Amino acid sequence: MTKRYISIFALAFGLLLGTTAVMAEGPELPAAGTNIRDTASLQRGAHIFFNYCVGCHSLKYIRYERIADDLGLTEDDVMKNLNFTGGKFGDQVISHMPADDAQKFFGKAPPDLSLEVSAKGADWVFGYLNSFYLDPKSPIGWNNTVLPNAAMPFPLWELQGTQVPVMKPATPGDDPQIEKLTLLHPGKLSPEQYQQAARDVTNFLEYVSEPAALQRRHYGIWVVLFLLGFTFLASLLKKEYWKDVH
Numbered sequence: 248m249t250k251r252y253i254s255i256f257a258l259a260f261g262l263l264l265g266t267t268a269v270m271a272e273g274p275e276l277p278a279a280g281t282n283i284r285d286t287a288s289l290q291r292g293a294h295i296f297f298n299y300c301v302g303c304h305s306l307k308y309i310r311y312e313r314i315a316d317d318l319g320l321t322e323d324d325v326m327k328n329l330n331f332t333g334g335k336f337g338d339q340v341i342s343h344m345p346a347d348d349a350q351k352f353f354g355k356a357p358p359d360l361s362l363e364v365s366a367k368g369a370d371w372v373f374g375y376l377n378s379f380y381l382d383p384k385s386p387i388g389w390n391n392t393v394l395p396n397a398a399m400p401f402p403l404w405e406l407q408g409t410q411v412p413v414m415k416p417a418t419p420g421d422d423p424q425i426e427k428l429t430l431l432h433p434g435k436l437s438p439e440q441y442q443q444a445a446r447d448v449t450n451f452l453e454y455v456s457e458p459a460a461l462q463r464r465h466y467g468i469w470v471v472l473f474l475l476g477f478t479f480l481a482s483l484l485k486k487e488y489w490k491d492v493h
Contacts, residue, residue, distance in 0.1 A: 274374070274378070274392055274393055276368075276370040276371055276373070276374040276393070277370065277373060277374055277377065278370060278373075279369040279370050279372070279373035279374075279446060279449050279450075279453075280446060281369045281373075281446060281449055281450040281453050282450065283450060283453055283454045283460060283461060284461070285450065286318060286319055288446070288447045288450045288451075289317075289318050289447075289450055289451050289454055290318050290319075290320070291444070291447040292447035292448045292449070292450050292451025292452070292454075293314060293318060293329060293451050294328065294329070295403070295406075295444055295447060295448050295451075296448055296451055296452070297328075297329040297330075297331060298331075299402045299403055299406075300360070300402055300448075301331060301332060301340065301342055302331075302342060302343075302344060303342055303344050303349070303353075303357040303399070303402075304342055304357050304358065304359065304360045305339075305340060305341045305342040305359045305360070305361075306339070306340035306359065306360060306361045306455050307339050307340065307341060307359050307361055308339070308359075308361035308362070308455070309339065309340060309361060309455050309458060310337055310338060310339050310340070311325050311326070311329070311330055311334065311335075311336050311337070311338060311340060312325075312336050312337050313458060314329070314340075315336075317454070317458055317461055322336050331343075342357070344357070353387075353398050353399060354398055355398065357399065360452055360455070361455055361456065362456050363452055363456065364449070364452045364453040364455075364456040365456040365457065369449050369450075369453050371393065372448075372449045372452060372453075373445055373446060373449040374393045375391060375393045375394055376403065376445040376448060376449065377407075377442070377445055378391050378392040378393045378394075378428065379391050379401035379403075379404070379407075379410065380392070380409075380410040380411055380412050380425075380428050381409050381410065381411050381431070387399070387400050388400065389401050392412075392425055392428065403441075403444070403445070403448075404434065405434055405435055406434045406435050406436045406441055406444055407430075407434045407436065407438075407441045407445075408430050408431070408432050408433040408434035408441075409430075409431045409432045409434075410428040410429060410430055410431060411428070411429060411431045412425040412426075412427075412428055412429075413425070413426050413427050413428070413429055414426060
């Protein structure tokens with residue numbers, strides 16, 4: 248029995264080391280610094296997503312009406328400024344790109360992004376939005392250091408501008424590696440402004456991944472207050488009950 252436990256422990260430890268090693272091989276991701284309680288950030292992120300991303304990507308697990316309620320927007324705000332798919336206010340956010348066109352342009356249908364942050368993390372999404380660069384060898388002219396050979400062009404290029412890679416000093420026998428990305432042509436936003444825009448989009452997608460988190464945190468405050476009040480009353484009851492017990 249002891250040998251069996253040792254074997255199980257060794258296997259689990261080996262898997263943990265292997266997972267850590269794989270994670271270490273990936274690119275270092277910047278901290279997204281998101282905050283889904285920042286309503287202004289969520290509104291800006293929604294505006295960018297619906298202007299630059301919804302042409303290809305759906306958010307099938309959320310409805311326009313829910314976005315309006317959670318982000319403090321009116322139906323008129325949403326239908327005029329965010330709804331470019333022709334859907335109704337109570338509809339899910341579904342891209343209007345035909346599946347045949349997606350297959351033709353990208354080789355596969357663009358993924359639904361409803362659970363992107365839940366699946367990969369906010370830092371991954373934020374890093375991905377900051378890591379596109381021009382690549383003449385790519386069929387679409389773009390590549391990405393976080394997701395190499397991503398089958399999509401950079402949707403926010405006019406905001407960030409275009410980046411090119413700076414390669415590490417060549418080592419005989421090793422493949423060329425990218426050291427960093429540098430801005431070749433500026434976009435509409437300054438680097439600092441683009442960082443905030445990428446953070447806003449990531450923040451919006453984090454909210455979309457779990458809209459209930461907004462309500463859960465709100466309710467959490469009241470739950471904590473209830474528990475504090477209950478603890479205080481229980482303490483008074485204890486003192487009253489035991490005051491005559493010696």
